[in-house]
Amino acid sequence: MTTMTLAKALNAGLRRAMEDDPKVLVMGEDVGKLGGVFRITDGLQKDFGEERVIDSPLAESGIVGTAVGLAMRGYRPVVEIQFDGFVYPAYDQIVSQVAKLHFRSGGKIPMPMVIRIPFGGGIGAVEHHSESPEAQFAHTPGLKVVACSNPVDGYWMIQQAVASDDPVVFLEPKRQYHADKAEVDEDAVPDPLHVSRVVRAGEHATLLAYGPTVKVCYAAATAAAEEGKELEVIDLRTLSPLDMAPVYDSVSRTGRAVVVHEAHVNLGLGAELAARVTERCFYSLQAPVLRVGGFDTPYPPARVEEEWLPDLDRVLDAVDRTLAY
Amino acid sequence: MTTTRDARTSIGRDLALDLYQTMMTIRRFETIAGELFAAGRLPGFIHLSIGQEAVAAGVCAALEDTDYITTTHRGHGHCIAKGGRVTEMMGELYGREGGYALGRSGSMHIADNAVGILGANAIVGGGIPMAVGGALAAQLAGHRQVSVSFFGDGAVAEGVAHECLNLATLWKLPIVFVCEHNGYAEMTPVSTHLANPDVTQLAAAYGMNATAVDGNDVAAVLAVSREAVARARNGGGPSFVQARTDRWRGHFEGDPQRYRPREEVQAMTDRDPIAAWRSVLGAEHGVSDDELDSMDDRITAELTSAVEKAEAMPLSDPAGLTRFVYPEASR
Ligand SMILES: Cc1ncc(C[n+]2csc(CCOP(=O)(O)OP(=O)(O)O)c2C)c(N)n1
Ligand SMILES: [Mg+2]
Numbered sequence: 105m106t107t108m109t110l111a112k113a114l115n116a117g118l119r120r121a122m123e124d125d126p127k128v129l130v131m132g133e134d135v136g137k138l139g140g141v142f143r144i145t146d147g148l149q150k151d152f153g154e155e156r157v158i159d160s161p162l163a164e165s166g167i168v169g170t171a172v173g174l175a176m177r178g179y180r181p182v183v184e185i186q187f188d189g190f191v192y193p194a195y196d197q198i199v200s201q202v203a204k205l206h207f208r209s210g211g212k213i214p215m216p217m218v219i220r221i222p223f224g225g226g227i228g229a230v231e232h233h234s235e236s237p238e239a240q241f242a243h244t245p246g247l248k249v250v251a252c253s254n255p256v257d258g259y260w261m262i263q264q265a266v267a268s269d270d271p272v273v274f275l276e277p278k279r280q281y282h283a284d285k286a287e288v289d290e291d292a293v294p295d296p297l298h299v300s301r302v303v304r305a306g307e308h309a310t311l312l313a314y315g316p317t318v319k320v321c322y323a324a325a326t327a328a329a330e331e332g333k334e335l336e337v338i339d340l341r342t343l344s345p346l347d348m349a350p351v352y353d354s355v356s357r358t359g360r361a362v363v364v365h366e367a368h369v370n371l372g373l374g375a376e377l378a379a380r381v382t383e384r385c386f387y388s389l390q391a392p393v394l395r396v397g398g399f400d401t402p403y404p405p406a407r408v409e410e411e412w413l414p415d416l417d418r419v420l421d422a423v424d425r426t427l428a429y
Numbered sequence: 430m431t432t433t434r435d436a437r438t439s440i441g442r443d444l445a446l447d448l449y450q451t452m453m454t455i456r457r458f459e460t461i462a463g464e465l466f467a468a469g470r471l472p473g474f475i476h477l478s479i480g481q482e483a484v485a486a487g488v489c490a491a492l493e494d495t496d497y498i499t500t501t502h503r504g505h506g507h508c509i510a511k512g513g514r515v516t517e518m519m520g521e522l523y524g525r526e527g528g529y530a531l532g533r534s535g536s537m538h539i540a541d542n543a544v545g546i547l548g549a550n551a552i553v554g555g556g557i558p559m560a561v562g563g564a565l566a567a568q569l570a571g572h573r574q575v576s577v578s579f580f581g582d583g584a585v586a587e588g589v590a591h592e593c594l595n596l597a598t599l600w601k602l603p604i605v606f607v608c609e610h611n612g613y614a615e616m617t618p619v620s621t622h623l624a625n626p627d628v629t630q631l632a633a634a635y636g637m638n639a640t641a642v643d644g645n646d647v648a649a650v651l652a653v654s655r656e657a658v659a660r661a662r663n664g665g666g667p668s669f670v671q672a673r674t675d676r677w678r679g680h681f682e683g684d685p686q687r688y689r690p691r692e693e694v695q696a697m698t699d700r701d702p703i704a705a706w707r708s709v710l711g712a713e714h715g716v717s718d719d720e721l722d723s724m725d726d727r728i729t730a731e732l733t734s735a736v737e738k739a740e741a742m743p744l745s746d747p748a749g750l751t752r753f754v755y756p757e758a759s760r
Contacts, residue, residue, distance in 0.1 A: 137688065162586045165587075166588065193588070193589070230535045404533060405745060
């Protein structure tokens with residue numbers, strides 16, 4: 105048992121993945137000597153050497169494209185994109201190559217690559233440094249997309265993503281990196297990677313969240329409980345594929361669902377979740393599935409981001425609206 | 430390459446003082462911004478160009494008001510040198526409605542089309558193609574405008590930089606690429622990110638005129654810029670200027686800079702472009718220390734007033750955020 109922050113847990117998980125498999129490489133801007141701007145790769149270059157932890161030039165397209173070649177030749181590259189908004193120079197590689205190679209090669213070329221992206225806002229940054237691009241990747245067949253929300257998941261999910269032969273876009277809620285600590289049992293048997301999980305049980309409505317909004321929803325459920333409303337909170341963890349069984353099970357019982365993500369609501373993950381819940385739980389639903397998320401604008405300046413991000417009040421407001429039906 | 434001495438002889442007293450004023454305004458603006466940030470009064474991130482002022486001042490002094498620039502996350506200096514207004518800039522840093530972009534863009538995206546600042550850009554390399562586009566627009570319209578793109582040594586590793594060098598040379602565009610070479614991309618030294626740290630060689634390979642200059646010598650920067658700008662204006666196509674300079678501060682304010690020894694920063698301050706220019710002003714133009722000190726005071730007063738005005742501006746209004754998402758809706 106070790107008490108860790110999410111940042112430390114990801115670091116420990118990466119370290120263990122590198123120990124377990126000599127083919128695991130880490131690449132990215134400032135990941136080596138510096139240990140990454142968020143210190144997620146801290147100390148890895150010192151311990152595993154410059155050949156396994158590679159400080160790359162400022163060239164996202166080149167970094168991801170090179171990782172494709174590495175993956176084709178038996179390596180398991182873990183690429184760090186420094187901030188969400190810097191993934192776009194590599195978007196072409198991710199969507200045109202990473203996502204399609206296995207299919208295009210008739211199953212002959214595996215793509216065991218992890219693309220780590222610190223995502224989401226709440227750190228007082230600006231446009232390009234606080235975005236939530238998950239839907240763009242989840243919309244792309246051939247990519248797996250996961251989001252961790254806490255240290256325990258961070259520790260296990262990163263190892264599972266590295267061990268997977270699929271390319272995984274691995275989203276890390278950057279505002280949670282140093283926020284909370286949790287006990288990580290390094291000998292535990294973790295849940296599989298692509299599994300969603302009920303993190304708080306309740307009977308009146310279901311909150312669906314992932315990454316940074318899990319904490320927001322948990323707090324909302326705690327606040328609602330004081331008023332006698334019991335909210336079930338599901339940490340989706342896997343965004344592509346979605347693991348709908350726990351969601352259907354929950355909504356069939358509660359009859360109400362609210363999806364909460366930082367990404368823009370329009371065509372976000374919430375739209376897909378609402379559609380699927382409606383298709384499968386239609387006769388159990390007491391209210392339409394509601395969505396709480398970022399507004400349909402570019403990410404706002406630091407000064408007003410708190411107004412833009414879904415917070416406790418906006419979640420509780422949606423809960424009240426769903427309960428009022 | 431032009432020697433510093435030759436470069437200086439073509440600079441009269443007024444221009445020499447202008448160069449000083451520009452550099453000092455940048456230095457003071459950023460020093461104040463750094464203090465305000467440290468005091469928690471500015472939101473977001475800020476990246477300072479203290480130590481690099483001679484590049485901004487020297488290049489922009491070779492431009493007309495109607496010429497264009499694009500710049501980077503470290504762009505306050507270029508904006509000031511191109512005629513950006515310090516009050517609106519400060520307002521933008523403060524996230525206030527009176528800022529250049531109503532406080533919604535912050536330090537890394539300052540733009541002012543009216544004075545040819547097509548924009549700073551938080552995406553490394555993001556401004557380079559915009560400047561190429563500006564140059565193409567000038568060429569198509571038959572205007573004799575010149576476009577300048579400022580970018581760092583780190584940006585040279587991005588694919589888009591090479592796409593742009595090729596395009597500009599191929600189409601013989603009126604553009605000057607100015608690589609502000611401070612030896613670092615964030616915390617990573619140039620030895621780790623560029624195969625050839627002499628970027629002029631890369632540019633020359635595309636077939637354009639490429640010159641290396643001491644970016645801490647404002648006269649030398651001005652001389653090579655004049656040559657490059659004249660070439661562009663006269664239909665001679667693009668040029669590349671690599672200005673070697675020093676970033677005194679961390680990559681961003683708050684960067685503890687554990688990756689470089691203190692002595693390195695000390696050595697940089699010994700190459701202070703502003704102190705050097707002050708000596709030239711005294712020795713060659715007979716400008717007294719008193720005269721310069723009172724210019725410094727006027728600059729400080731102007732910036733203090735900019736800060737006061739920025740603080741008096743209303744905070745950026747969250748209710749207005751949905752405005753300007755689409756041009757058509759904003760008519
Ligand atoms: C596409 C992209 N990738 C990464 C970053 C993060 N980043 C910001 S500045 C910087 C280094 C830039 O170095 P250089 O171009 O030399 O400019 P300098 O900071 O030295 O002025 C990096 C990696 C970014 N802003 N955009
Ligand atoms: Mg640099």
